[in-house]
Amino acid sequence: MAGLVALSLILITAYFGERAGGPLHALQRGFLTVVAPIESGANTVLSPIRSAFRSIGHAFSSGDKVAKLEREVAKLRNELISYQEQEATYRELSGLERLDAKLSIANYRPVSASVIADSPTIWYETVVIDQGTSAGVQDNDPVIDGEGLVGKVALAFPDGALVMLLTDHEMAVSAKLAASGAHGILRPKVGTPNDLLLEFLPAETTVNAGEYVVTAGSLAEPGESLYPPGIPVGEVTSAAGSGEAVNVRPLANLRDLSRVQVLTAVNGSPPARLTNLVQRIAFARPQSTSLTSVIGEG
């Protein structure tokens, strides 16, 4: 008993103290490599039962969802009309900069994956997916679903990858308000595990509830994933009180993920080259680096 307690304490201390490439992390990666195919198989076998359970759960909440979706459709219809006018201008400008060709999501070689394992605790917002390095997935690759940004790859191994969700305490995403373009850093909100907080907005920023938050295409801190610009992340729910931070609800249903896409910027592709360039500059400069400014300098 005492031996097992001591062994647990040694493991915790060693794991917490070592770097991501340390021996215990390597052991974890190796173990995940072995069990990922088994988990994938088990996931396939259990998926009909899981779908049945989910259908029952969805049936209970569908009434509220329909009303909410109808309100959203009405709101989006109005927004669509105004955005269609702006679209022509945007296409013209982005075409000039060749940004659309270089940074469209298709250029990131999206790899579709299924969620095969999920953490039961609220302390780790992570899931395991069934695509890994053999499919081109690497550490730090952005992960999206049909709704928007989901998170990033924390640990990639041959037949799977561990994905850190947006609501994990270690996540920080450089994001901006879609309407005003004001930049900030998006982090999980302490107190409500399923909400985010967009911080460090310029003091004079005016924010309205319902406004969308998208990825900025810049780095919040060195070593972070360079998310492609314009990926929808969340919707502003209310101002957080200080005036320089707002509450954001993630668009992706992070508690009920089944299919995701990993944006794998393969070596040599324009997104990969831009990522490397920005990472180099981010290490040299203390402040965040805008992707568009880097392209301009290049």
Add this chain to the structure above:
Amino acid sequence: MAFVRNSFRGNDGVRLAGRLLVLAVASVFLQTGFVSELPMFGVRINLAPLVVAFSGFLCGAVPGAVVGFGVGLLVDLTLGETLGLSSLILLFIGYGAGRLRELRDPEATLLPLAIGGAAAFTFLVGYAVVEFLLGVHAPVSGLELVRQIALGTILDAIAAAPTWAVLRAFLQPAVERSSRRRRAYTTGGLAPRLR
């Protein structure tokens, strides 16, 4: 380690150890691949404390502690979480449940629900305490944490009834064979070869 060897001595002991191993692996895969993907009221049922507590209750304190350590290690390895954390808490749960049986041997219809709830509560509180001690900034307020612990305990207590039924059906035959053999020795009975 001598305690562990004594707990799994002989063919029946090995058979029991094999069943516990199968149970540990199956429960971890069922948890991560199925149960965790079905949140209820924003909380997920956690099978690990239930499986460990019931294993300890049925098989004894030392086997319970070993199963707790093993299941915890598997969970941490499978989900990429801090190695040793779940092991530390679950081995205490397994040992505690085993000691409860050894010292008090309680019998009541709702006992599995009480053990399941207590195991889940211990796991959730223990996990939170260790995470706070490690300085992990989890996105939870005190109130939210209390809600998660309360709901998690209730859900696990509900899930305890079917889990207990499955575990007892799976482990009881091996436990009875193993304990009959041990009792024969300790109470002055003849060794199997001499009977």
